[in-house]
Structure formats: structure tokens, C-alpha cells
Amino acid sequence: MKRELTITSGPLDEAALALGRERSTKAGAVIVFLGVVRDEENSVPISILEYEAFEGMARHQFTKIFDQVETRWPIESIRLIHRIGAVGTGEASLWVEVMAPHRGEAFAACQFTIDEMKRVVPIWKKPVPVAS
Amino acid sequence: MKVKVFFYSYFKDLTGCAVAEEIISENAKIADLMNQLYARFPKLTAMANSTLIAVGVEYQGRSYVLREGDEVSLFPPVQGG
Numbered sequence: 001m002k003r004e005l006t007i008t009s010g011p012l013d014e015a016a017l018a019l020g021r022e023r024s025t026k027a028g029a030v031i032v033f034l035g036v037v038r039d040e041e042n043s044v045p046i047s048i049l050e051y052e053a054f055e056g057m058a059r060h061q062f063t064k065i066f067d068q069v070e071t072r073w074p075i076e077s078i079r080l081i082h083r084i085g086a087v088g089t090g091e092a093s094l095w096v097e098v099m100a101p102h103r104g105e106a107f108a109a110c111q112f113t114i115d116e117m118k119r120v121v122p123i124w125k126k127p128v129p130v131a132s
Numbered sequence: 133m134k135v136k137v138f139f140y141s142y143f144k145d146l147t148g149c150a151v152a153e154e155i156i157s158e159n160a161k162i163a164d165l166m167n168q169l170y171a172r173f174p175k176l177t178a179m180a181n182s183t184l185i186a187v188g189v190e191y192q193g194r195s196y197v198l199r200e201g202d203e204v205s206l207f208p209p210v211q212g213g
């Protein structure tokens with residue numbers, strides 16, 4: 001399974017990511033998930049989310065998640081990008097692409113990856129309220 | 133022996149620092165270290181039940197026996213995505 005992990009304070013360029021996709025003739029399913037910053041947190045309007053990571057541990061935990069994905073499903077590739085720093089409302093903070101022979105395993109692997117990320121990968125977000 | 137303790141997310145606000153050094157006894161467990169930290173940083177106590185603990189880049193429980201030079205990290209539940 002090909003794997004690519006990026007933790008970056010830069011923007012997410014979806015067009016560039018699509019251009020960089022290395023399609024495989026074995027992959028009948030390509031799915032992309034975007035996690036987008038909403039305009040409120042707990043009913044409070046916000047302008048940005050400030051993401052912080054314990055990056056060394058985050059990379060290690062993502063690697064362990066990818067290892068589990070590889071064991072459980074016949075995935076061709078997974079690419080994951082998580083932004084850190086300030087992410088504005090409406091912008092993507094997370095981008096995940098999974099390629100697999102069939103959609104079932106692609107969706108399952110993507111869901112598992114995100115669920116596990118939210119359980120064990122040390123990344124936190126701090127909402128910054130809209131200035132009143 | 134000495135261990136370094138790193139704080140992440142709002143734990144930095146609760147302790148007023150990003151890193152602290154603690155002197156602990158030989159064969160001390162994380163539970164022992166936590167008791168020292170609760171005495172030094174009382175605001176951490178309120179988060180005792182939800183605090184996540186890592187040594188290096190692996191999660192560890194409170195029965196883990198610490199070694200000289202261990203780097204311990206404490207943080208609240210993670211929120212990626």
C-alpha cells in the first residue's frame with residue numbers, strides 16, 4: 001500500500017493534489033474526504049480554528065493507523081494531509097484520499113482512518129470567536 | 133532521576149508552561165509523577181480523568197515505570213480533523 005502523510009501549516013491545494021494522483025488500474029474506487037472548518041463551535045460563531053499538533057507523535061500514530069489499514073483492507077494507496085495553525089471557516093483542515101479495488105473497502109478504510117485519527121492522533125483545535 | 137514533562141493544548145494554560153522538569157525516585161511510575169505534578173500544578177487535577185499520557189511517541193498507562201531521560205507528554209483528548 002502506498003502511503004503519504006503531510007502535516008503542514010500551508011494551505012491545501014485540492015487541484016494540485018488531484019493532479020498528483022497516481023492512478024492504478026487495480027483501483028476501481030477513488031474516494032476523497034474533506035474535513036472543513038464550520039462557522040461555529042458549540043453554537044458560537046468563529047472566524048478560524050487554530051490547530052496544534054504534537055507532530056512527532058502524530059506522525060507515529062498515523063503510521064500505526066496506516067499499518068492497521070494495510071492489514072485489514074486491500075488498499076492501493078492512502079494520502080492524508082492535516083493542516084496545523086490557523087484554518088479559516090470554509091477551508092479544509094483535513095484531506096484524505098483512499099484508492100482501493102472496490103468502494104466498500106475504500107469507504108471502510110477512510111472511515112476507520114478518520115475515526116482512529118480522532119481517537120489517538122495528538123492534534124487539537126482552538127476556536128477563535130468572531131470579534132464582536 | 134529527572135524526567136521532562138511536556139504539556140500540549142490548553143494544558144499549557146493550566147500549568148503556565150510548555151515543559152517542566154521533575155525529579156522522581158528510581159522505579160517511580162507515571163502515577164507517582166502525576167501526583168507530583170498535581171501538587172505543583174493544581175489546575176491539572178480537574179482534568180485527571182481525561183488526561184492522556186505518552187512517553188516518547190507512545191501512549192502509556194499510569195503503571196508504566198519511568199526511566200531516566202524519559203520524555204512524558206500530557207494532553208487533553210485529541211481533536212483532529
